[in-house]
Amino acid sequence: LAAAMRMRMRNREVLLAHGREETEQQIAREFERIAALVKRDLEGYPALQQRLLAEITRVEEDYRKCGEVPPPPPEWVEAVEAVAKVKNGNEVVQRVLDEINRSIRQIHDRTITEYRNAYESRHKILNGFMPFWRSLQQTLAQADRRVTSLNERAAHIDAQMQKFEGIVNKTPDAEHALTVSAATQLAITTLVLAIAAGGAIINYKLIALPMSEMVGAGDYLTASLRTSDVAALVIIFVEATMGLFLMETLRITHLFPRIHSLSETTRRRLMWAAATLLVTLAGIEAALALMRDMMIADKAALVQSLATVQQHAPADGWLSRIPTAGQMLLGFILPFALAFVAVPLESFIASARTVLGAALVILTQGAAFALRLASTLVRNLARLLITFYDILIVLPLLAERLIKGRGAAKKTDFAIDPDELAVRRH
Numbered sequence: 001l002a003a004a005m006r007m008r009m010r011n012r013e014v015l016l017a018h019g020r021e022e023t024e025q026q027i028a029r030e031f032e033r034i035a036a037l038v039k040r041d042l043e044g045y046p047a048l049q050q051r052l053l054a055e056i057t058r059v060e061e062d063y064r065k066c067g068e069v070p071p072p073p074p075e076w077v078e079a080v081e082a083v084a085k086v087k088n089g090n091e092v093v094q095r096v097l098d099e100i101n102r103s104i105r106q107i108h109d110r111t112i113t114e115y116r117n118a119y120e121s122r123h124k125i126l127n128g129f130m131p132f133w134r135s136l137q138q139t140l141a142q143a144d145r146r147v148t149s150l151n152e153r154a155a156h157i158d159a160q161m162q163k164f165e166g167i168v169n170k171t172p173d174a175e176h177a178l179t180v181s182a183a184t185q186l187a188i189t190t191l192v193l194a195i196a197a198g199g200a201i202i203n204y205k206l207i208a209l210p211m212s213e214m215v216g217a218g219d220y221l222t223a224s225l226r227t228s229d230v231a232a233l234v235i236i237f238v239e240a241t242m243g244l245f246l247m248e249t250l251r252i253t254h255l256f257p258r259i260h261s262l263s264e265t266t267r268r269r270l271m272w273a274a275a276t277l278l279v280t281l282a283g284i285e286a287a288l289a290l291m292r293d294m295m296i297a298d299k300a301a302l303v304q305s306l307a308t309v310q311q312h313a314p315a316d317g318w319l320s321r322i323p324t325a326g327q328m329l330l331g332f333i334l335p336f337a338l339a340f341v342a343v344p345l346e347s348f349i350a351s352a353r354t355v356l357g358a359a360l361v362i363l364t365q366g367a368a369f370a371l372r373l374a375s376t377l378v379r380n381l382a383r384l385l386i387t388f389y390d391i392l393i394v395l396p397l398l399a400e401r402l403i404k405g406r407g408a409a410k411k412t413d414f415a416i417d418p419d420e421l422a423v424r425r426h
Helices: 002-042 044-064 075-084 092-170 172-215 227-250 265-305 319-339 342-414 418-425
Strands: none
Touching: 002 092, 002 172, 002 342, 075 092, 092 172, 172 265, 172 319, 172 342, 227 265, 227 319, 227 342, 265 319
């Protein structure tokens, strides 16, 4: 139990330290995203808002002015019309009044026409403003979405900070959440690594046969281990290693702290070296896949030539080259797919440490419980055996005591007192 308690405390410290480091990185990345978001989208938001409001106000004022009703004709026009309608016997006066009425009507119609032309030009201006107005609305909607995104980021940071505070305070809820998260990560990464292992097996099948021709099919390292199989496995492991180094130099994974402590120039050189080796190995695998297809075709042709019944060979068209191209493409892509195994491998190692530590604590506590149960059973069994022994031995003890009591009585009867013997002698 003491060993289980020590392991549990150790696992708890490691779990909280790992969770604290991971949460710190997530919070730092969220702050970097928010800083980039504010700098890119919201840096000129106040000036943009002022400009948008000014433009919208100007458009609204223009639109409001366009809705004005043309002013009615002045009152003197009505007076002139009334005078013009007056029938006067003087022909000269009547003609003058009609001329005045006609002139005023022409002036009024010309004024109304100019007023309408002005409004038509203003409407054209407003029609030109409509796309800009829609653009302003879209810009405001986009700014609103950016502010909403910023609020969501802030809420996510609040949740991360709450989690970080729980980890710092070492609360049981935070420990339970980290343990559950580690178990989930272990299950997911195990599934991903199993899929990657399937890809590695396919990769091995692609290059095992041509490697037997390169290093010799009859060469064995041991009684049952061929050199070609080992060479194919070594190529796959080297590809996985180059992929691991590439992920480390890209700072995606953190399995080797020594790589992250290198200078920027050295890290870039190592990155390009790993990428070059990975591309070279991918090209070699593509060539081996082509060689494998050629070897299978030659073997099939040899079997067909040795067969008793000669069959008509199919035409060598472009359809027959599709499997070859597929194998070459697969042989070139699989090394790059294996390169990304480093990401789930890191999560698997981190989560396996927590889960296996918790499982070891449970096993130790189970062993302690089993030992305590066994000791209790043995102690009670010993007491039971003592009781049974007491029950069995009581009869012989009683018989022994009875026999010893009778022997003592006989000795007492036959014993003679020395004084009495002296009296008898006298």
